Amino acid sequence: QSALTQPPSASGSPGQSVTISCTGTSSDVGVYNYVSWYQQHPGKAPKLVIFEVNKRPSGVPDRFSGSKSGNTASLTVSGLQAEDEADYYCNSYAGTHIWVFGGGTKLTVL
């Protein structure tokens, strides 16, 4: 049950695009298309922004997109806005009813 690997920080200017990576193994990210991403603002509960690698829940702007290649998943935020500044966590199903999170990435909008 090792955590997925995310960069601790990422940044971009308003209007730019930023991509956050999430690296797992062939036992989680690499084998299941059950990667999800969560946005967390300070003092708030996390919010689902991407599920099943690249699907967006209703109400999440299409500026948020997801992808996966091999053991690495990615979240891209396009057209950065001030309100996108938050912590982002990836998660993957790891089989036998076990789920694993990444360590989190703090996204700063410059």
Added chain:
Amino acid sequence: DVQLVESGGGLVEPGGSLRLSCAASGFSFSGYWIHWVRQVPGKGLVWVSHINNDGSYPNYADSVKGRFTLSRDNAKNTLFLQMNSLRAEDTAVYYCVRGYNHHFDYWGQGALVTVSS
């Protein structure tokens, strides 16, 4: 609206016990898996436990296995997390989370558990 409301958090001494509850509303509770996810203040999210629809199959992260017990009462739309033999490293905000197809679509606001003497 879907709501998950945690209660039962607080301060407990090392080795002590605490029971968290999660009251659900706004959806068909018995139709969903429910999870607990915890977060040490200032740190990342960690998956803790999950229970299936009828409560027959709870499972746990290795870090809490044998100490935590998850159960549910579908008649009362309530989930219970019994935490025994608590350690300082169990100090965290505990979130009750609805699961759907291997992702977590609704989160409670969290309950703070502090293990300290």
